[in-house]
Amino acid sequence: MGKPTNIQISGSKHAVSVPPDMLQEFTGIVRLIKRSQQRAVQAVNTALITLYWNVGKYISHRIETSAWGEKTVSTLADYIRENEPALKGFDRRGLYRMKQFYDTYAHLSAIVSPMATQLLVIENESNEIVSPMVTQFGFDDIEATVLTKISWSHHLIIMSRGKTDEEREFYMRLCIKENYSKRELDRQISAGYFERTILGNAKLSPAIKEIYANAGDCFKDNYVLEFVGLPDSHGENDLQKGLIFRLRDFILELGKDFLFIGEEYKVQVGNSDFYIDLLFYHRELRCLVAFELKTDKFKPEHLGQLNFYLEALDRDVRKSHENPSIGILLCKDSDTAVVEYALSRTLSPTMVSEYQTRLPDKKLLQQKLHELFNQNV
Numbered sequence: 001m002g003k004p005t006n007i008q009i010s011g012s013k014h015a016v017s018v019p020p021d022m023l024q025e026f027t028g029i030v031r032l033i034k035r036s037q038q039r040a041v042q043a044v045n046t047a048l049i050t051l052y053w054n055v056g057k058y059i060s061h062r063i064e065t066s067a068w069g070e071k072t073v074s075t076l077a078d079y080i081r082e083n084e085p086a087l088k089g090f091d092r093r094g095l096y097r098m099k100q101f102y103d104t105y106a107h108l109s110a111i112v113s114p115m116a117t118q119l120l121v122i123e124n125e126s127n128e129i130v131s132p133m134v135t136q137f138g139f140d141d142i143e144a145t146v147l148t149k150i151s152w153s154h155h156l157i158i159m160s161r162g163k164t165d166e167e168r169e170f171y172m173r174l175c176i177k178e179n180y181s182k183r184e185l186d187r188q189i190s191a192g193y194f195e196r197t198i199l200g201n202a203k204l205s206p207a208i209k210e211i212y213a214n215a216g217d218c219f220k221d222n223y224v225l226e227f228v229g230l231p232d233s234h235g236e237n238d239l240q241k242g243l244i245f246r247l248r249d250f251i252l253e254l255g256k257d258f259l260f261i262g263e264e265y266k267v268q269v270g271n272s273d274f275y276i277d278l279l280f281y282h283r284e285l286r287c288l289v290a291f292e293l294k295t296d297k298f299k300p301e302h303l304g305q306l307n308f309y310l311e312a313l314d315r316d317v318r319k320s321h322e323n324p325s326i327g328i329l330l331c332k333d334s335d336t337a338v339v340e341y342a343l344s345r346t347l348s349p350t351m352v353s354e355y356q357t358r359l360p361d362k363k364l365l366q367q368k369l370h371e372l373f374n375q376n377v
Contacts, residue, residue, distance in 0.1 A: 294330065
């Protein structure tokens with residue numbers, strides 16, 4: 001039996017020869033390093049957010065009790081700048097943002113609970129006199145709250161653009177779940193993700209409701225595809241190519257549990273070939289998701305084609321450990337009553353969603369949301 005051949009691993013400059021029996025160990029070490037780096041970054045972020053919270057709390061309480069005037073914060077900022085120039089972010093604007101951070105969330109038990117209050121321990125290595133007011137002030141340990149799970153930059157976006165406590169908490173938890181970058185978070189707010197989620201009423205078939213109890217949380221009744229840059233008049237081929245070209249943005253709109261499998265995915269039935277516009281896999285639901293694109297108004301006969309594709313996927317493509325495939329008909333327009341009638345008799349896990357190629361009118365969405373809340377009061 002011959003000696004195992006080393007595996008060539010190509011890097012940015014040189015190829016590294018690794019013995020096969022060592023590859024798994026090396027990979028494990030790399031994973032360990034990356035996990036430790038992630039923990040270190042999270043630990044730094046937790047400490048930073050906790051610091052900003054407590055600085056904001058202290059300023060808020062001192063102003064509220066009239067112990068400090070408005071100019072005191074500016075004087076504090078000047079003092080820090082002159083005496084500790086290495087401390088960045090503590091100018092007047094930064095200090096007031098910390099106060100805003102505390103004032104925004106301090107009253108929300110759903111966000112700050114559980115939160116233990118403990119005294120801040122100040123190390124006085126130089127034996128200098130430390131203000132009793134500071135040492136006796138009750139500082140908060142917010143490590144166990146959702147506040148420390150996202151970065152300060154994310155908090156600034158949410159605080160500046162969120163209009164209500166519910167909206168801010170929604171985006172905070174969404175950032176944690178989807179691991180959004182700042183750009184992605186900003187886009188989702190512009191696309192009215194919160195309003196569309198609250199107002200949404202996903203058009204699901206009885207089968208999908210029965211098989212997937214939480215399907216309504218994984219899919220939308222309306223998708224915003226402004227990133228494709230299509231004119232109002234466009235064809236299905238234009239839409240498909242645009243989505244593939246901007247696949248990262250499309251998955252952002254769908255949700256990061258979607259994994260792309262292929263476009264024009266071929267299924268063979270008998271002697272005929274058929275092609276599914278877009279095929280994805282959903283990690284949480286553990287199933288294939290077929291998208292059929294229609295640039296016209298929904299028609300009941302569209303479901304027949306989609307049902308046929310799902311049958312082919314389940315018989316010939318789906319693996320034994322996977323759940324039944326889901327079909328999504330993505331249309332430019334639809335009549336709610338027609339969709340309801342068409343879905344009520346279908347035996348396949350399907351749904352009908354609309355898409356739009358422009359960012360929604362946020363003011364209109366907020367008005368509809370306000371009307372919905374008033375109806376429920």
